[in-house]
Amino acid sequence: MGKFSYMRLKGSQNLRLRLLLSTLSSTPILIEDIRADATWPGLRPYEVSFLRLLEKVSDDCVVEINETGTKLKYKPGIVMSGRHLVHDCGTSRSIGYFLEPLVVLGLFGKKPLSIRLKGITNDSKDPSVDTFRSATIPMLKQFGVPSEGLDLKIESRGVPPHGGGEVILSVPIVDSLKAITWIDEGMVKRIRGFTFSTRVSSQFENTMIHAARGIFNRLLPDVHIFTDHKAGEQAGKSPGYGISLYAETTSGCVISVDTAVSYARGEDEGELEDEKELSPPGDVGEEIASALLGEIEQGGVVDSTHQGLLFLLCALCPQDVSKVRVGKLAPYAIEVLRHIRDFLGVKFVIKPDPSTETVILKCVGCGLKNLSRKYN
């Protein structure tokens, strides 16, 4: 191992992003001080799970963790992918946490990827599987990813604390992405969405939809929100409900928001807080509808949640100029920009557009090619 030069990093921040960029750029990394001062030091179960997932989809990757889990050595291998893979994401973070990096890795794999992911499909912390279907996949297509073979199938749903959801992710491989100029936001032509309920009355869904529609009523008639009540096996192991909404514009942009309501995870039980009442479905529907209007108001071709992925895809493009428009830069997106610079050497030109209060970003891609071609 000694012959490699490692990029030295500190702290647990953006671990999944660092591992992703490390793999894409074939840069071994050494991370120290991972929650060294925390009551429970070291890597969290979901981070370990993500490392296991990386091992599963790649050949020759080496993961070394010290006893306390505060130090991690990672030497990326070759992303092989393959069909009929299975991974249990655990219940400490939702499947959304794993989907984001995995879909990018899959594009640059040796074979197309098809993997069954088990765990939590909807929660309040990570983008839901519905958002992935409605917003993330269309965004990938903007970069020239073929729609054939790109899919996320929801087999069953699961919410915190016990999960029990299952999805099947399929990702095709690409030679390279396609640089884009994407600054036309267009106008919102329709609003769509999904609600779900697991182990609670389906009436919760109708209440959420009614409340959400009330907010959109005076802006747009074309609003359809579909219900997805799950029962039995397909409902996972915990009670919960949630809603994800997205707005489609005339120029093909998708702006999305989502949330879910359920009882707290096991790790939070130690806290003094008693079991909190779940927030009522009417409030949830209204809140999420308002959040969607907030995202539309701030402008941009993607929502705040997707900014980071948008920048990453731009940076991975061939050496052409990409130009995109977003609303206010989200904190996570800023972290992504910094890591892109460190790993890929791509620096964006960031200019505010005062007339619309949006931000225009430009970059020249790093010219990433699918590495597997080398070995063919």
Next chain:
Amino acid sequence: TSSRQNINLMQLVYGKPASKTSNEMKESSDEESEDDEFFKPKGEGSKKSKEGVNDNDVDLDDCSKFLKKSHKDWRNEDLIASIRDRFVTGDWSKASLRNQLSEGT
């Protein structure tokens, strides 16, 4: 002023390396008496990280989802009017203007 704004955004993102300053902070806190460090009440750590939700937190939570609690009342007529032209039900010429103006940037 617009050029100054450019620099600010670029500085906001790329201005200073992210993880350096927090190390300095840690070293200075080590100088405090050992006892205080040893008897740290449970939950102190999380409290600290809550205060320091900024660029320098090396253990920042890894979350792409960004859901602002909108404190605006979207039933308000003025507020609705402010985004009406972003919908196909609004004024199309104004909406296209929005995209034209910015082609130059």
